[in-house]
Amino acid sequence: MQGNTACAEGALAAGCRFFGGYPITPSTEVAEHMALKLPKTGGVFIQMEDEIASIAAVIGASWTGVRAMTATSGPGFSLMMENLGFAVITETPCVVVNIQRGGPSTGQPTMAAQGDMLQCRFGSHGDYSVIALSPASVQEMYDLTAEAFNLSDRFRVPVFVMADEIIGHMREKLVVPDTVPRQERKLLKKGDLPFRAGDDLVPGFPTFGKGYSVHVTGLTHDERGYPCATSPSVHEDLVNRLVDKVESARDAISSADIVNPDARVVFISYGAPSRAVQQVLHDTSRDDIGHLRLKLVWPFAESLLSRFPDAETFIVPELNLGQMAREIQRHTDRTVIPVPKLGGALHNPSDLAGLLEEVA
């Protein structure tokens, strides 16, 4: 099965019942498959007039209590940024699949890239925190998309599935599980203030149409949900909570594959470059090479680095100019070597092996 189709199937298995989208290469197959399958499951597919409207419709649908998603690529992702900030401040669960392509601008529509990794984390204005997953196989397109809905409902944040054109258009064997784990949205208790959170920092969800009479606004709001845009303390408390609810859970939700924790040289990768690294590890006869493959990229859990106590060097191959390498460097005093790659082609395993010989 193709990666994009697996993504759509994973969403359907997770109970996604609303898809608002706009055609954009290389993500269209997700929308096409949803258009085919959603009506048969009682869901709604709607093709909106642009990506701004797509994410808007997804957020609107999410407030009626359904699991909703959209899929896009670079240019569309840029258009969504404002409304993603709206989803953050209103704490709306939604899943956005970004099948990354070469940028900036129209760039390389049919070629892979990982250039939106910082955009998905910081692209909208203001301070906030989100969750981003990065699949490296067709199987993970299915599994991680399904997981994205659980994370989104649990933390009430937009969750990004940051795939790339290679994974999206790759065909591999997919094992469809009988059921996918499902964690439902915590609903607001009647009588509670709609934006007052408990210890988990995530307030219950006041679904529209259930008599909560909740006012949801993109303005800074107090715990009643009423606009309160000029009080410094209300804004500070709100933004701190929005960030902390995700960041405080970063070790708990971190998800990565760890190979050879005793290694001296460790590759760190996510998405398509992981496959080149796997090939290097497969081909090499050395036993001091490790691999940290991030499945959950944001929030970046720096504790993962300490799982390699003997590591002297981290090598980070990415299909960009070192976006995550910068984040990794921030958390360690060991050597971090970014291996940037632009243009759409994957790292050649022999190049990575050659680099390995130079480093150690």
Next chain:
Amino acid sequence: MTYADWFREDRLPHIYCVGCGNGTVINCTLSAVDQMGWEKEETVFVSGIGCSSRAPGYIVTDSLHTTHGRAIAFATGIKMANPDLRVIVFTGDGDLAAIGGNHFIHACRRNIDLTVVCMNNMIYGMTGGQGSPTTPPGALSTTTPYGSGEAAFDLCGLAAAAGANYVARYTSYHVKELTRAVRGGLENPGFSFIEALVQCPTNYGRRNKFRQVMDQIEYFKSHALLVQKADRMREEGKKIPDDMIIIGILARRNRPALGVRK
């Protein structure tokens, strides 16, 4: 129950300036909603950004105050995901016709079952009185200090041409008629668009020879021309002055609608 029961009493008085027509349009809309006998639980108000868009915050139902221009797109998602909800959109001229113009015409084309009430004050009020797509030619604003040199949008004509099922225009002076028009929109399946011209004494009126709140209301009163009368005048070959405001139900039809309650 009366329309007054729909207000979020703890948030009143609202932030609108002295004499702002938006409050009047909220009264008329809520009165129409109340006449329909709808439950608060099944009614959702959606809005974008601007003076008009603060309205849902004063209404005690579920409400979504969204980003600039995107209210109709958010409302589309709500309505499609749960057609049992009654979705009403409050918007302004800048919100609807400038930044949200694309969402507006596509919602008309889809003929999705929403009621959109546009408070057209012919200016960007919240940001301090800049020219909008409906600022009449020659009118002064902070960004058209020598008079607007652009033609203004005919929002109702746009909605009707794009396929909306129900289109009406009134002003904040015509409270009874406006209430009836909104009610007509709520009853009519498909996309209903009600344009309510409102006075903005703070930012439009004081720059355009309506120094008092009442001056602009008097203007609405004297320059309103019922559509039936305008049609008759055209038939008789009489010229309708350019500054007349054509009011009334401008379109009512029964094209297939999307997202209608099952």
Next chain:
Amino acid sequence: MRLVIDERRCKGCNLCTLVCPYRIFRPGTTANRRGVIVPELDRPERCANCRLQRLYGRTLCGVCQMICPDQAISWEEEGACEPVKVAIEY
């Protein structure tokens, strides 16, 4: 029923003085504690809605209430009062 203007809400735009067919509102003269010059009532017994809405069971005119942008006009129950002679103007 008695018409009341909620001074906490009224912002003094005087639109009610413009639309009332009985002319029971007139612009006020003195500012209240909030600095708002609230309109005054001029012989409100002339208002048909005030006198007859109870009898008819519905709002008879109510234009002032509808146009009031600040939701400041409402009617409340009257207590027992002295009968007053009403001069009907034609």
